[in-house]
Amino acid sequence: MTISDVAAELGLTKGTVSRALNDYPDISEGTRLRARRAAERLGYRPMGSAQAIRTGRCRAIGLVLETDEHDAHRPFLDLFLAGLSDGAAAEGWTLTVATAPVGAARETYQRLIDERKADGFVLPRTKLEDPRVELLRGSDVPFVLFGGHKTTEGCAWFDIDGADAMRQTAHILKDRGHTRIAYVGGSPDYAYNGQRQGGLEAGLAECDLALDPTLVRHGANNRAIGEAVTAELLDLPEPPTAIVFAVDRAALGAWRPAEARGLAVGRDLAVIAYDGDPEGAFTEPPLATWSVDWGQAGTILARMLIQRVLGAPVEDLRATMPAQFLDRGTASAVIPPDLLEREAGKPSHKGGDS
């Protein structure tokens, strides 16, 4: 079923039908309707490749997933893909997905670009220094960043407002009596790390508190490192009463060292993290965390990229989305006010450790 078939059915030329279906102004309303009905009735849909050749657009958004990073598991990949797919489908676009070892990503992008398998790209997990940005900018291919970058000049971007989440985290912990609050960051290659720490510091400042440098750690992006760092923090002469993790998977490592020191997470030690990893729902108590709506993020990114391909200026294509706080058990550790008053900087909950 081609456009010529539709045209023959109507006694028109294919050019006219094409213009009718694409809402050209030099087509009478009657003809436009007849064409639309005939296309519908005959089940005609334009072949993507055929229009791509003339319009230069294949109406596909590209997504290259970099495999390798073994600690970077993706529990939300399906949701993210669903969001992207929905956003694309809403405009009649589709999704071209490829994977590449982190080193060889360049060739993968290049092939997709050269063969015109995608009109632009969504860049997930952008790093502060990200070779993909230079590559795409150099090839003059539209793209949208998902995450921060050292310079966003000339870039469209989308991000979750992790800074604000952490700012609110400070208030939450302050309201529950905490003053000695530790921060455990993730991988320093990504912008989220600085953003979340900065947000926490800003929030603490609003509470007339400061982030104690001795209570700050970095590079914890998995459970094992999370355990080590938690142990380190709890063994300080003045250990924190609350630990804020930049990454859920690191926070999952808080239990063992805490229990080994006679502390119950959620009662003696408050833990708040970020990501909304589903595993956090199965801990005891469940992990309080800031969850990200990956589906909606995908939809927004798809929409932004399509706008970008269609010519929207990058300045109009920048947005953030708030994370949502899941106020679960690990955040309910409260420092009683009376304790606060008489305490003088000493740990208030030294428990059953030897």
Added chain:
Amino acid sequence: MTISDVAAELGLTKGTVSRALNDYPDISEGTRLRARRAAERLGYRPMGSAQAIRTGRCRAIGLVLETDEHDAHRPFLDLFLAGLSDGAAAEGWTLTVATAPVGAARETYQRLIDERKADGFVLPRTKLEDPRVELLRGSDVPFVLFGGHKTTEGCAWFDIDGADAMRQTAHILKDRGHTRIAYVGGSPDYAYNGQRQGGLEAGLAECDLALDPTLVRHGANNRAIGEAVTAELLDLPEPPTAIVFAVDRAALGAWRPAEARGLAVGRDLAVIAYDGDPEGAFTEPPLATWSVDWGQAGTILARMLIQRVLGAPVEDLRATMPAQFLDRGTASAVIPPDLLEREAGKPSHKGGDS
């Protein structure tokens, strides 16, 4: 950089260059080489859409992921995609991914077919009764099943040999002294369920054992149901000493009811499951399970689909791959031989339940 540019560079016509690059027999070896070198040097790559319009193939394999089933999380989706992508890239193909609510999948397929965004489809998680099969067969679109189907006539398919895994499971448990072995199946809509149960029965038969119908349960495909079923089994007058789960996520529900009855998983109760879910590595003790190499499965499926699109008969496109046993802690519960001899069908490990 189009083929005309390459032709101009060489003083040839684009038709000649096209034939040279596509190994037509009426091109001299010298010209073929010159064309190849020039294309390489100029960085020419044929635009996919342009060749699709004439050849009828866009060199893309389609994958539609059905969202909805909230219990069907996909911890291996990234690996599977990587495998598919690799297999596709090896032949110069790409991957078109879409998602759809399970009910509306039909329209999604139809759109991809009509717009020629894919030359064929990989059908993940095929069910015994699967409307996708009829749809694609009716539209005469090539596809490869990943999983069993009520009838594989006219279908290319690939599957993991879960039956053989379960057959071996029977031997493993028998060798460790177990005779009262329970089977907890997953969703009956899928072929794997019957395959795994059948494999277990076959293996038991080889050990001169039979699967006791009172120790068989069905429909456990998540942790909550796994807990309920485990509790039920352990409360039987003659409880099993080993439970075989068709699905890891159901097996994760074995711990709570076991501990509530004073039984330690891996010591008093053997558990063997299937899937290789990463969460199983973090239980105490870690879950013994049959793991599937999703990456390689994807690569094979991609290769098979491409062959199918290129005209290979379905009879040549059928294969299975073995699962690999991860002999971890939960399988090490052993029934001592002496106990076996003097016991008379009574539970040997009734523990601290009231």
Added chain:
DNA sequence: TCCCTTGCCGAAACCGGTTTCGGCGCGAAT
């Protein structure tokens, strides 16, 4: 010498759309 292969390439049609250009027919303005 003539004819018939054979190897090799140019020319052009073709795929299924989009887009440009030109012209017909009609009503309104001069």
Added chain:
DNA sequence: ATTCGCGCCGAAACCGGTTTCGGCAAGGGA
């Protein structure tokens, strides 16, 4: 009665490839 403008559509070029067809030149056999 022209002329002009405008609405509307046909005709044809065009996009970047693939594929078919025809023909030229060299070589071989009679």
